[in-house]
Amino acid sequence: MKNFKFAALALALAAIGSANAAVITFQTGTSYALAQSTAQGYADVVNDAVTGSGRSQVLSSYDNVSNNGIFHNGDSNIAFKSTIDFGLTSAGTYSFRAGVDFGKGGAVFLDGQVVDFKTNDMWWGGNYGNSSQYFQVSGAALSAGNHTLTIYGLEGCCDGGQQVQFAKAGDDYQSFSVNTLAPVPEPETYAMLLGGLAMLGVVARRRRA
Structure with a gap:
């Protein structure tokens, strides 16, 4: 689970960092x-x-x-x-x-x-x-x-x-x-960002459960 969380965070940060x-x-x-x-x-x-x-x-x-x-x-x-x-x-x-x-x-x-x-x-x-x-x-x-x-x-x-x-x-x-x-950012970059954030949301919900 921890590795999954880190991967999601890295994906979101990569999408943000590519446009700074x-x-x-x-x-x-x-x-x-x-x-x-x-x-x-x-x-x-x-x-x-x-x-x-x-x-x-x-x-x-x-x-x-x-x-x-x-x-x-x-x-x-x-x-x-x-x-x-x-x-x-x-x-x-x-x-x-x-x-x-x-x-x-x-x-x-x-x-x-x-x-x-x-x-x-x-x-x-x-x-x-x-x-x-x-x-x-x-x-x-x-x-x-x-x-x-x-x-x-x-x-x-x-x-x-x-x-x-x-x-x-x-x-x-x-x-x-x-x-x-x-x-x-290109449309696929936004998609990557949203995907990473969605993965973080899944992790957060599982932890609360």
């Missing part, structure tokens, strides 16, 4: 590729690198992030892939920006669609004054539900701090973190 924060996955790999001619080219090259020689970390905040700072793995010939899964409880207009250090350029996808793409040497240096040095996605009309922002890039040398931010129309920019734009 934006999920920021930071991946890097080794790549000697040059600047690509298309956004999809960046996606293909970087995906190959992070799959073949990759490192991965789920971040608590996307602010001043670097390969060497996270993985202590050097600062040259790096392929970057950042995937941010977030959710909106209601439709809205949002803007995004990413200050990066991609010496060979990169690309940004929102829900699988290309929204920015640059082939030049990008180094924002903490300053959003020069639009050629960072990615910008302005006025994206997003529906309620879950969305994915994916950033790909290539760096020869050297590995500097990076930042990814969002702003709802009329609000200031803020960096993505575990406290922002939590994914919206």
